[in-house]
Amino acid sequence: MQKFLLPLKKFLLVGLLLAAPHASLWAQRGNPDVAYAGQSIDQMIAAFMAEEKISGMAVAIVQAPYITRVTGYGLGDVATRRLSASHTMFDIGQMANAYLAVAILQLVEGNKLRLEDAVAKFVPAAPTDLTVGQAIRRGDETSRWLAPLIEKAGGQSAEDHIRANQIERLGLRHTTFGSALPSLLWEKTASPHSGFLKIPALINPAEPATGYAGASPVAVPSGLRIYASAEDISLWDISLAGExxxxxxxxxxxxxxxxxxxxxxGPWYFPGHKGLMVTTGSSAGFTSLLSRFTDASELLCVTLLANREDVDLTQLARRIAGAYDARLGPPLATSRLRAQQSPFPVKETMGRLEKILRDRGTKIIARIDHAQAAQEAKLQLAPTEELIFGNPAAGTLLMQANPAVVIDLPLRAAAWEKDDAVWLTATDPMAITADHGIKGRDALTLKMRAAIDSALREAVAAP
Structure with missing residues (x-):
């Protein structure tokens, strides 16, 4: 009997594990089953790159203090067929303001600056009422003063200060500046490569990706430009957690x-999830994102780099985070929607979105307060609102292709509160056309999606 019960217990235990909610498994550090809504990270990124026409990307995952994933995808440079690899460096754009902010805090710590000092004390051209703290926290509005402030207060250029006190201190070998690109060693000609057969530095080289606006390469602009690999950004990210x-x-x-x-x-944005902070950049043919889940129970960070300008990486980053821990991703029910977490209450979130769409000339058809309707029916519902909107010039083209698509038009957005989180979502034009088998309208639907993503991001961003 004992021999029979032992295998039976094992069988029941396995059955219980298989029947357990998948999310409980996701939350385990080291769990190899890394997927969100049935898609692996590789599948998510491949689909994203195809839809957004991105030639090269890089991703790195931090599960502090470990970097558990560093991967390059596609081509860092289309003309020479150079691959995006683990050491490929991308221009991080406005994310450089986070490095500048750290440099200024280092000067404050060294008693060379005070947060309440007037910037004009060091940089006479700056507004007289602008303090050092405000120059950091007001973001792009005042970020132009950060580099000259570092130079005047620290006695060395912002590049030299960041190089000495961040890059060299952390031993970052794949982070540099736009001004240093001409001196870097990499094979600039089209493949097949051959230099690596003789020069060790050309084995998995630290080479810069080429940035693209559409299909056109973008030249490196002047000024302070930081190029970094996803792995180096992750090393820098881990160092932010301590001393x-x-x-x-x-x-x-x-x-x-x-x-x-x-x-x-300033350079950091707080979407509403406890402990989550995000910094992004988009310029000169590149888009970058670093999201940090800093709560002690989570400690997950996602770095995404793309060599195409004006790409929304925020939604992809949250789905990747959800692949590691279901608590960190958007609700699974939104996997076919466009989704952003909002730091504002539902009513304010929807009000902001409605104003943005109206200001852009979008036709608002209706706004529905479902919680109020539930109350009138003597039922309870957490704050939930819906917005129905559309653009007849775009929608008509889809209906001409397949009249049945009318069932999913006009477009809809919804905001709701659940588990102390507010989510703002919208229907995805690309998912709609795929469901109705509409061909030859990819450019239109991608443009519609980009407009929706832009509106959603603006609605949940700082006032």
Whole structure:
């Protein structure tokens, strides 16, 4: 009997494990089953690159203190067929402001600056009422003063300061500046490569990707440009958690949290998930994103780099995070929708979206407060609102291709609150056309999706 019960217990245990919610398995560090809504990270990125016409991307995942994934996808340069690899460096755009902000806090820590100092004390051309702290926290509006402020207060250029106190301190071998690109060693001619057979540095080289606006390559602009690999950004990211870059806990807290009533702190944006902070960049043919889940129970960070300008990486980053831990991703029910977490209440979120769409000339057909309707029916529902909107010039073209698509038009957006989180979603034109078998309208639907994504991002961004 005992011999029979032992295998039976094992069988029941396996059955219970298989029957357990998949999300509970996702939350385990080291779990190899890394997928969101049935898609692996590779599948998500491949589909994303195809839809967005991106030639090259890189991803890195931090599960502190480990970097558990570093992968390149596609081509870093189309003309020479150079691949995007683990050491390929991308222009991080406005994300460089996060490096500049760290540099300024290092000067504050070294008693060369105070947050309450007037920037004009060091840079006479700056507004007289602008303080050092405000120059960091107001983001792109005042970021142009950060580099000259570092030079005047620190006695060396912003590049030299970042190189000495961040790049060299952390031993980052695949981070450099746009000004240094001409001196880098890599095979600039079209493949097949041959230099690596003689020169060790050309084995998995630290070479820059080429940025693209559409299909056209973009020249490296002047000014401070930081190029970094996804792995180096992850190393820099891990160092933000402790004393390596900024020793003072008070200064770190100041930099990595939003002021009271705000949703951003200069280069960092706080979408509403506890402990989540995001910094992004999009310029000169590149788009970059670093999202940090800093709560002690999560400690997951996602870095995404793409060599195409003006790409929304925020939604992909949340789905990738959800592949590692279901608590960090968007609700699975939104997997075929466009989705952003909002730091604002439902009513404010929907009000912001409605204004944005109206200002852009989009026709608003109806706005529905489902929680109010539930209350009138003597039922309870968490704050939930829906917006029906459309553009007849675009929708008509889809209906001409297949009249049945009318069932999914006009487009809809919805905001709801659940588990102390507010999500703003919208129907995806590309999913709609795929469902109705509409061919030859990819350019139109991609443009429609980009407009929706832009509106959603603006609706949940800082005022």
């Amino acid at each position: 390596i870059l900024i020793a003072s806990p008070a200064l770190r807290k100041w930099l990595y949290s939003a002021p009271e009533g705000a949703v951003s702190s």
